Amino acid sequence: MRIVYIMGAFYLAALVFLWVGRLGKISRKLAVTVSAVFLLAGSGALAAAVYPIGNSYGKTVNRLQDLPGNGVVAAPSPGGAEFAAPLPGSAAQKPAPDSGKTGSPAIPSGGYMALTFDDGPYPPYTDRLLDVLKEKKAHATFFLVAEQAQRHPELVKRALAEGHTVGLHAFRHRDFLKLTEEEKQKNLAQGKKVLHGITGKEPVYWRPPHGFRDFSVMEEAAAQNLAVVNWSVIPRDWTGIGKQEIYGRVMAKAEDGAIVLLHDGDSPFYKASRQATVDAVALLIDSLREKGYHLVSLEEYQEINR
Ligand SMILES: [Zn+2]
Structure with missing residues (x-):
């Protein structure tokens, strides 16, 4: 409803x-x-x-431990998206630090964290961000606006080729609480089709625009086999703050399982710079690793914990 x-x-x-x-x-x-x-x-x-956190309208992934088990999104249920049980032992286990090489030997550490980026692809910032991630050998998750992915398919392919997870944000960036059932269905189906056309893979993760969702939104996501992924850390990088502020806000909330919401894109109408985010990410990767966090994409986390 x-x-x-x-x-x-x-x-x-x-x-x-x-x-x-x-x-x-x-x-x-x-x-x-x-x-x-x-x-x-x-x-x-x-x-x-x-409110981005909470399960009032159905299961929302706010931390890595909330991800559906075994990398499989559960079948839709009438009451909304019901996922499999949280990954066994994922909260308790002590994973390897991120040494920059996936699959490096396990040493007790701070745990896993995921950097996620919304609203792209958006040149030149998505390119620059991919450069930083490549240089630091870190994987992240991109929730794409499929309409923009159509304009910059090379960026989507690059993100995928470099080991990042490609998720759906929307075909067109809309407040889903305001859309009719049909509009929601079309927006998501079209977004999935576009990303599938570029990547050859069905997206399984969806971040609703603004993180907004009600029963109707959750039911549509479940019907389209999309896990709804919000976040636990929101530094509000779109508000014009500098890289140090973004960096400080994320570091203050760093914890095992944290999903960090950042932006590599903006509305095509506003065209804000995302350089502060790109610069903050370079600092964050180094500092989070120093604290023992293993930076993972959503798919990578599910692979490791399978
Ligand atoms: Zn957005």
Whole structure:
């Protein structure tokens, strides 16, 4: 069910109780109290939809340990996306530090972290970011706007060839809470088709634009076999802050399983620079490794923990 209907139902119930109180069927105090509860419930339902963390509307991956088991996205269920149990032992085990070489010997360390990038591909910043990741031999995850991927397929192919995970952000960047069922279905299906056409692989990870989701959004994602992946660390790199600020905010929240939301792209209408993010990533990779974190793409994490 769409969030607008849920909120509408709660607000309508609030109005009904106020009216019943006004007619004197119940005490005014009771009517006001019940109405206030319904108003709060409606607002809470919206807050849960726009808050990136939490499973109010279905299973959302916020940390690496939340990823569906064995790299397989569970079959759709009527109540929304239900994934397999969290990876056994993934939270408890002590993985290898990221020495820059995948598959290096295991030494006790801080754990795994994933850098994820939204809104690309977006030259020249996606190219520069790929250069940094290549130089540092680190893998990341890109949630692409498929419409832009059509314009820059070479960047998508490069990301894939260099070992990064390619996920879907949307065909066109839209607030999915505002889309009809049909619009959601078409946006995701078209996005999947475009990425499949470029990479030869069906994307299995989806980051909803802005991280917003309700029952309807989650059901559509499940129907299209997409795991909904949000984040646990959000340095707000799109707000014009510098590389040191981005770096500091991520380091302050670094922990095993953290999924970091960064941006290598922007709307084609605004064309903001993402240089601060690119520069911050170079600093982050070094510092996170010094702290013992193994930087992985989502696919890589699932491979390691299979
Ligand atoms: Zn976005």
